[in-house]
Amino acid sequence: xxxxxxxxxxxxxxxxxxxxxxxxxxxxxxxxxxxxxxxxxxxxxxxxxxxxxxxxxxxxxxxxxxxxxxxxxxxxxxxxxxxxxxxxxxxxxxxxxxxxxxxxxxxxxxxxxx
Amino acid sequence: xxxxxxxxxxxxxxxxxxxxxxxxxxxxxxxxxxxxxxxxxxxxxxxxxxxxxxxxxxxxxxxxxxxxxxxxxxxxxxxxxxxxxxxxxxxxxxxxxxxxxxxxxxxxxxxx
Numbered sequence: 001x002x003x004x005x006x007x008x009x010x011x012x013x014x015x016x017x018x019x020x021x022x023x024x025x026x027x028x029x030x031x032x033x034x035x036x037x038x039x040x041x042x043x044x045x046x047x048x049x050x051x052x053x054x055x056x057x058x059x060x061x062x063x064x065x066x067x068x069x070x071x072x073x074x075x076x077x078x079x080x081x082x083x084x085x086x087x088x089x090x091x092x093x094x095x096x097x098x099x100x101x102x103x104x105x106x107x108x109x110x111x112x113x114x
Numbered sequence: 115x116x117x118x119x120x121x122x123x124x125x126x127x128x129x130x131x132x133x134x135x136x137x138x139x140x141x142x143x144x145x146x147x148x149x150x151x152x153x154x155x156x157x158x159x160x161x162x163x164x165x166x167x168x169x170x171x172x173x174x175x176x177x178x179x180x181x182x183x184x185x186x187x188x189x190x191x192x193x194x195x196x197x198x199x200x201x202x203x204x205x206x207x208x209x210x211x212x213x214x215x216x217x218x219x220x221x222x223x224x225x226x
Contacts (some may be wrong), residue, residue, distance in 0.1 A: 033214065043203055045157070045217040091156050097213060100147060104156030
C-alpha cells in the first residue's frame with residue numbers, strides 16, 4: 001500500500017529565516033504526483049506546490065521550493081524568508097497518475113515566530 | 115470560475131441526529147470526492163462519485179454513511195444517527211477527470 005510519512009509533528013522558525021519540512025513516501029508506481037498543502041486555522045486546504053515524478057527539475061513557487069529525490073522517495077519543502085502568515089499545518093500528499101485517491105501524511109505544524 | 119463550494123461550514127448535531135453535508139463542484143467538473151479529516155490527522159479518502167454514480171466507496175463506513183451526486187444539484191454526504199466519533203472535518207474535492215483535484219473549504223462537524 002502507498003504511504004506518506006511526515007516525521008516532524010511540529011516545527012518552528014524565526015520570521016525571515018528558512019525552514020525545511022520533510023516528507024517520504026512509498027510507491028511502486030512510476031508515474032505519480034506529489035503535493036504540499038497548507039492548512040491554516042480556517043481549515044481550508046491550499047495547494048502550495050506540486051511535482052510530477054517524471055520531471056527531474058525541482059518545482060518552485062516564489063518562496064516555496066521542493067527537494068525531490070526520486071530514488072530516495074523523499075519530497076521535502078523549503079520555505080525561504082518565512083512570514084507570520086506561513087504559520088499553518090502542512091500536509092504532504094501523493095497521487096498515482098490515472099487514479100484518484102490522494103494519500104496524505106499526518107502533517108507538520110509550523111509556527112513562524114516574530 | 116468559483117471554486118468548490120461546501121455548506122454548511124460548521125455543523126453541530128446531537129448524538130442520534132442526521133447530518134447532511136453539501137458540495138457543489140467547480141463548473142465543468144463531473145467528478146466529486148469526499149475525504150474525512152479526524153483531529154490531528156491527514157485527510158482520508160471516503161468516496162468517489164460521478165454524476166448519478168458511485169464509483170468507489172471503499173473508504174466510507176458501511177453503516178450510517180451514504181453519498182449521492184444527482185443529475186441536478188450538489189453532491190450530498192449523509193450521516194445518519196451521528197455519534198461522537200463522527201466529529202471531524204469533511205472535505206469535498208472535484209476534478210474534470212482523474213489526476214489533480216481541487217478542494218473545498220470543508221465542513222466541520224461537531225457531535226455533542
